[in-house]
């Protein structure tokens with residue numbers, strides 16, 4: 001159990017899990033070894049988020065641009081993802097983790113698609129925390145997809161264009177139904193969002209930490225949460 005009590009509202013936390021390759025390189029290991037180590041941090045961070053009563057944890061695991069990597073690295077990534085779900089599905093079932101996915105998974109290897117669909121199905125009634133994994137996900141692609149769905153609904157008479165506003169738009173995103181992202185953490189020292197949650201991060205707090213993801217322990221997470229607690233979220237308004 002995590003020995004920390006959050007004293008600021010934090011319903012949805014999002015992570016850009018970056019730096020696996022550099023972590024491995026520093027140790028003269030193959031890049032893929034970094035991805036394997038990353039899986040251990042994912043489960044630890046997820047368990048911690050659950051203990052902290054955070055309702056949603058979104059994790060960027062594979063971007064639409066990551067297809068530009070060598071095929072053997074891509075293959076290994078999906079193999080590890082399969083192993084991850086097989087290793088922890090029973091724990092998710094027993095501890096109330098609901099698996100949710102953002103992104104177009106139809107381009108993923110068949111076996112990975114099956115593993116994910118199974119995990120979603122087996123956990124669909126869980127309510128403790130949503131483990132929202134972003135796979136073949138791109139923020140721009142998500143917005144274009146939403147726009148197409150909106151056009152379809154307008155054409156079909158299911159949506160009146162005058163009803164469309166920034167709130168309604170959210171219904172057409174992968175994240176429909178999830179609370180706003182309160183905090184986004186990117187590891188590895190890069191200060192960019194790399195096509196992650198472009199719509200959803202509008203008023204999120206950002207923390208960019210130099211720690212590589214495979215070194216991002218629960219202690220490091222707590223340090224970030226302490227930093228988040230000091231932030232003054234104004235949402236465009238002013239403080240009295």
Ligand code: IPE
Pocket residue numbers: 017018019020021022023061062063066077188
């Ligand atoms: C993040 O680590 C994992 C994915 C993007 C899939 P990287 O593999 O990008 O690691 P670096 O950035 O090269 O160190």
Ligand code: IPE
Pocket residue numbers: 016017018019060061062063066190192194
């Ligand atoms: C972002 O990391 C994508 C994921 C963590 C899945 P990248 O390593 O792909 O991003 P860039 O290339 O540094 O922007």
Ligand code: MG
Pocket residue numbers: 018019020
């Ligand atoms: Mg990277």
